[in-house]
Amino acid sequence: xxxxxxxxxxxxxxxxxxxxxxxxxxxxxxxxxxxxxxxxxxxxxxxxxxxxxxxxxxxxxxxxxxxxxxxxxxxxxxxxxxxxxxxxxxxxxxxxxxxxxxxxxxxxxxxxxxxxxxxxxxxxxxxxxxxxxxxxxxxxxxxxxxxxxxxxxxx
Amino acid sequence: xxxxxxxxxxxxxxxxxxxxxxxxxxxxxxxxxxxxxxxxxxxxxxxxxxxxxxxxxxxxxxxxxxxxxxxxxxxxxxxxxxxxxxxxxxxxxxxxxxxxxxxxxxxxxxxxxxxxxxxxxxxxxxxxxxx
Numbered sequence: 602x603x604x605x606x607x608x609x610x611x612x613x614x615x616x617x618x619x620x621x622x623x624x625x626x627x628x629x630x631x632x633x634x635x636x637x638x639x640x641x642x643x644x645x646x647x648x649x650x651x652x653x654x655x656x657x658x659x660x661x662x663x664x665x666x667x668x669x670x671x672x673x674x675x676x677x678x679x680x681x682x683x684x685x686x687x688x689x690x691x692x693x694x695x696x697x698x699x700x701x702x703x704x705x706x707x708x709x710x711x712x713x714x715x716x717x718x719x720x721x722x723x724x725x726x727x728x729x730x731x732x733x734x735x736x737x738x739x740x741x742x743x744x745x746x747x748x749x750x751x752x753x754x755x756x
Numbered sequence: 757x758x759x760x761x762x763x764x765x766x767x768x769x770x771x772x773x774x775x776x777x778x779x780x781x782x783x784x785x786x787x788x789x790x791x792x793x794x795x796x797x798x799x800x801x802x803x804x805x806x807x808x809x810x811x812x813x814x815x816x817x818x819x820x821x822x823x824x825x826x827x828x829x830x831x832x833x834x835x836x837x838x839x840x841x842x843x844x845x846x847x848x849x850x851x852x853x854x855x856x857x858x859x860x861x862x863x864x865x866x867x868x869x870x871x872x873x874x875x876x877x878x879x880x881x882x883x884x885x886x887x
Contacts, residue, residue: 616796699777704770711762734773738781742797 617686621742628736629679629691632698635729636676643669671701688742695737702730 619626643665675698682690709723 621796696774696778700770700774703773703777704766707769707773708763708766711765715762734777737777738784741781743785 615686615688618683618688618691618742622740625691625695625736625740625742626683628732628740629683629695632695632729632733633676633679633683636672636679636698638676640669640671640673640676643672675701692737692741692743695733695741699730699733699737702726702733706730 617626618629647665675694678690678694679698682688682694706723706727709726713720713723
């Protein structure tokens, strides 16, 4: 049996994320579609001219279009990782999502204190960010590299 | 300017949050690993490892079997060589024996003819004396 065939069989033998951790699977799936919808909304649905002050302070550095592309890419990568059952990619996209959402969460929180009007949006965003953080910390199984490292430590 | 500072604070804070989340995730995974030292993936990998070891043992056994067969083949070839040489020698002996037999048969025939000749001469002598 050649190495390539063995590797192919090992890749196929990896259990589906949906079976190992359904919560992580659904979180990534929902967040993936959420990111795509949010990204499309940023690009197509928001008229920047209507905002006299930026809704999200981060956008003073980066435009709505930029964040729209970022969210769409993250969303597509999330769905792609589920499609090919790549746990490492799923973990990475979840972690990138956590970082981006944390930045927006901090920005919205600061904005809530310095100018009223974004409290409800802030609560929603914090909830989403916490869900993603929780999924990453407690529900996401480690990637195969982590298994390999633990095996080396054990041996 | 104020909003740029807030943006920078957001970015730096996000990095902090990401670091904390990453560390927390590793700790949770480590605790899970301690509670469940062998999960499904590791069991599966161990299974593959055992299979590979079994195949290694099987390969070693085949290697030993091949060496045994090669030794048997060498001995058999030597034996065949001995048999071939013995066959050639026996054939030579057979040929020599046949040649000797032919010579002896010729001598016997000559002796038999000579005897018949002497016998007939003696008979003639006896017949002449009795007349």
